[in-house]
Amino acid sequence: MSINLDELTSWDADWSQLSVLVTGIGVTGFSVADTLAELGASVMVIDGQDTEHNRQAADTLKIxxxxxxxxxxxxxxxxxDPAATGGRIDVVITSPGWRPDNPVLVAAQKADIPIWGDIEFAWRVRQRHGKRTAKWVALTGTNGKTTVATMAxxxxxxxxxxxxxxxxxxxPILDAIRYPEGYDLLIVELSSFQLHWIQHIEPEASVVLNLAEDHLDWHGGFPNYTAAKAKIYExxxxxxxxxxxxxxxxxMVEEADVIEGCRAIGITTDTPQRSMVGVVDDLLVDRAFLTNRASQAYExxxxxxxxxxxxxxxxFNALAAAALVRAVGVEPAAIQAGLRSYEPEPHRIQSVAHFHDVLWVDDSKGTNPHATDAALATYDPIIWIAGGLAKGASYDELVRHHQERLKAVILIGTDQAPIVEALQRHAPEVPIYTDYLKDTTVEFANGSAVMREVVNLAHRIADPHDTVLLSPxxxxxxxxxxxxxxxxxFTQAIAxxxxxxNYPGH
Structure with missing residues (x-):
């Protein structure tokens, strides 16, 4: 039986004739499979990890x-094997972490089987008879996504x-769509992985916060990464x-095929021009979402x-969040009230200790050079704890920009060479510590044990007024x-x- 996927555009469509392969049984894959089962589709799930957690998830899905x-x-x-899928697969719905060159996805493409991500599927089932349909605003970027989403x-x-x-x-977005009472607004944070598989969504507002090298191994280069991000504006x-x-x-905005009447809105941390949100003195102001924007602005x-x-x-993050929700009618007073009640996310430029006149800062969420740039710009002098999986990123610009702030660098992680080479080129006088494991029985893969040694080393070399910054x-x-x-x-090692x-008060 031939299935017309173009007809599957609401929860109430006939999904029962659909045969679906779901790749991944993590948080996203589980929610996709669970939703499809509720819709009556024939569902098979595959995952490369045969763990106790995954076996328990599999048992639940079968129930x-x-x-x-x-x-x-x-x-x-x-x-x-076709015998296991009833002889056909109508669509593959993949989890975000699965790379396009995965053998399953490559085989699906060769067989002309459509591949969706969870966001594409969510858009198709967002409307349900007798239930309010939420508006969507969407955001992406190399850094700041979660902060902006939760601020909004x-x-x-x-x-x-x-x-x-x-x-x-x-x-998971599907958990929100299945929420019995429904929502007025979904603030949809999208990774480049999720955007790669999107075919068609229609957000009320969208933003690319910033762009820097990240996930280049997954996308096969920066142009592909950029192209994935640009899809959010369509x-x-x-x-x-x-x-x-x-x-x-x-x-990206200029080249996007938007809905007729959509406006381009700019964000600046300087004085805003018309159709922009920005800053005047110590105020966040809006010159975009008001009629008389030529001569007025909202505080x-x-x-x-x-x-x-x-x-x-x-x-900048606050302005981006404000622009997203102003597009759907949120008033200026609510922008201010929301910011006042906002609780910053953990592990993002978070002061976790201050003793012997040394500040200890957790920025573990700094997972790429662009994210770490903001953290390094905040302190001086810095004992910088860095390293991990570089994902093909370059560190030259980061080190060049902040070389004067660096007192020492302690490296963790397996992929240290790119940071070492950047430091040798642009900050040759800054000491680099890589051989610090006093307990030679500690395995490198034991991150907690390694972190204890790193923290002890940082304590030995820190002087009053230094900042010890974990921003890898x-x-x-x-x-x-x-x-x-x-x-x-990091915080446990400090404790x-x-x-x-025997620090007083501890």
Missing amino acids: VGVKEVLLGQEAVQGLP QAMARAQGLEAIAVGNVGT NTRIAAIYNDEEPETMR LAQFSDIGNPAPKHMV AAASMDQFANYNVRGEA QLLSDI
Whole structure:
């Protein structure tokens, strides 16, 4: 039986005749398979990791109606045997982390089987009879996505909207769509992986916050990475928002095929021109979402509503969040109220200790050079803890820009060579520490044990008024499960140090 995928554009469409292969049984893949089972589709799930956690997830999915779950490397070497899928696969829905060159996805493309991501699927089932349909605003960028998404959520909620940040931010978008009461607004944070597989969504507003080298191994180069990010502007309805300080984002807007009537809105941390949000003195102002923008501006918030002091990158993030929700009618008073109630995310330029007149800062969320740039710009002098999985990134510009702030560099992670080479080229006088494991029984892969040695070393070389900054500028998965675990290992190692030196009050 031939299935017309173009007819599957609401929850109430007939999904029961669809045969779907879901790749991945993590948070995203589980939510996709669970939703498809509820819709009555025939579902098979595959994942290369045969772990206890995945086996438990597989058992749960089978209970709710998933036809088959295959785990282990043999399950991901290509498309499954046709006998296991009823003779056909109508569509593959892939989890974001699966690279396009994965053998399963390559085989699907060769067989002309459509491949969707979870966001494409979510867009198709967003409408359901008898339930309110949420508006979408969408954001992406190399850095700052989660901060902007959660800021926008706080602003929208201050307006009284049922709003939630979803997607790459943590809550699977399909979980939000299945929420019984529905939402007024979904703030959809999108990674470049998710954008790669999108075919058609229509957000009310969209923004690319910034662009820097990241995930080049996944995308096969910076042009492909940039092209994936640019897809967020396609079919935007009200406001295509760009970073005025990064011309590439403006070019993306200019080249995007948006809905008739959509406006280009700029963000600047300087004085805004018409159709921009920006800064006047210590105020965040809006010259975009008002009728008389030629001669007037709305005051949205004060710097003190963000923090004291308010770092430049946080001012930008607040302006981006404000632009997204202003596009859907959130009032200036709610922008300010949302910023005042906003709780910053953990592991992002977070002061975690201050003793012996040395400040210790956790920026484990600095997973690439662009993210770490903001952290290095905030302190001076710095003992910088860096390294991990570089993902093909270059560190020359980062080191060149901040060389005068660096007192010493302690390297962790497996991919140290790119940072070492950049330091040797641009900051040859800065000491680099790589051989610091006093306990030779500690395995390098034991991130927590390594972090304890790193923290002890930083304590020995730190002087009053120094800042010890964990901002690795690299991914964490070589030594840690994720950046959260890396940041927690840092703070736990500091707590152990305080106990060891019998610091008063600990």
